[in-house]
Amino acid sequence: MSEAAVIGARPARVETGKFWILPPAALLALLFFYPLALIARQAFFDDSGMANVAEVTRVLHSRFFLNALINTVSISVAATAGCLIVGLVLALILAFVPFPGSRFVARLIDTFIALPTFLVTLAFTFLYGSAGMLNAGLMEAFSLPLPPVNFLYSSWGVVLAEVTVYTPFILRPLLAAFSLVDRGQIEAASVLGARPLRIVRQVILPAAIPALIAGGSLCLLLTVNEFGIVLFIGAKGVITLPLLIYGKAIQESQYQVACIIAVINIALSLGLFGLYRFAAGRLGA
């Protein structure tokens, strides 16, 4: 009896079931994809509906846009490289040379994912700013007239802050990958006389490559999109694409210029998102 009910119910449910996706899809279309399409329209067409190639080429050849693009890409690449190196070193020690409390420390680093990114920048101004602890200490110790450490208000300040904020995004998949590495294989290799560096290179790193690629492409995406860190450092010379969009739209009320830059920024981000999905998909994650 119940079997008959299931057989009878199934085809009807599949037909109506397909429509259940409509409400959330419509909500996302209205609140996200429709505004995105309007950004593109505002970027490429003027109010009378004519394509405006001149304005687009003017913005794309402008010094402020090219500087911001170069800044964004170079900061993102440098920060991602830093995250990969720091994340790999920390994960190797946490997974293979554990110490009392290392699990707690790993969780502590993990909570950084939930904290606002600008917290780190604010902290860095107290640590490395011109009136910060490091400069005050150096000036007292060597009786210097001027603060000797000035990297914070350059691209390096942004890079260091982004390394702090985004290393947990590398650490998490790495620790997951390392937990699958066969400990017996490592012990056997080291009993047979292999030195730690050789074990890392030949046994551990091959297992980590997919996590490094997926984590690295996620870092590239997140650092290209980063806004809070750059805004809080507030250095005149360090303008990235998101900051330029904010400046043009809110401070200068040039919505069309902001939209043109936003189209480029979104295209760059979506390209990196595709790279991340491809990498994560190959890993099976």
Next chain:
Amino acid sequence: MLVWSRSGRLVLWALFALVFGVLFLAPLAVILLSSLAGQWNGVLPSSLTTAHYGDVLHGSAGDAVKASLVTGFLASALALVSGTWAALSLRLQGHALRRLLGLLFFIPSAVPSVSVGLGLLVAFSNPPLLLNGTVAIVMVAHFVLISAFTFGNVSAGLARLSPDFEQVASSLGARPGYRLWHVTLPLLAPYLVAAFGLSFALSMGELGATVMVYPPGWVTLPVSIFSLTDRGDVFAGAALTMILVVATLALLLGLERVAARASGS
């Protein structure tokens, strides 16, 4: 164990302590210290005070805490409903459509937050959909930005769910609505709580889209921290940042307990 010699291990642990201390511990410690600093002219503050906390709580910070909590709660609740709904109804689609739609639901997490804010300004500044200048546009911005994370968390939970329970329920004659409410959703509960907690935390720290769209009178914590530090009031900014950190961590820990209880029962 990878390194057998004691000295080798000590060197590695010292390296770990150095990197961890400089990159992660020092920033948190220095924010706490500066939120309590009275006078700070040398390496360390010369006196400690809780006056900054008093100042920010008597000022507009109370409103900022309220704005952040209300925005975070409403945006996360809406994202939870829509993300769960999307993840559940995607299971009823064919393979190709499911992959495509799944990708589309993830895309908001890839777009820079400032551009999400810009899009909302461009789209909703004219009647009939006039949201610009209202509190609702802040909620919408937060909802869009966190919706992908909720959807992702719930989808991951659904993928880990054993299909047995649902099949048993259907073969016993449970109708789809009954099965959803009494079998699938209770099994998903820990993932739902975790998704809600993560999106609440993300919303509390959101800055990029909020600075684009916020109306006067609805200033969230990150925006008011920025305006404090921007006009040089760094100690008050640090105090407000500590309030944000403590509120976020308390929320996450509390929800983690709820999730543990939900999965235990």
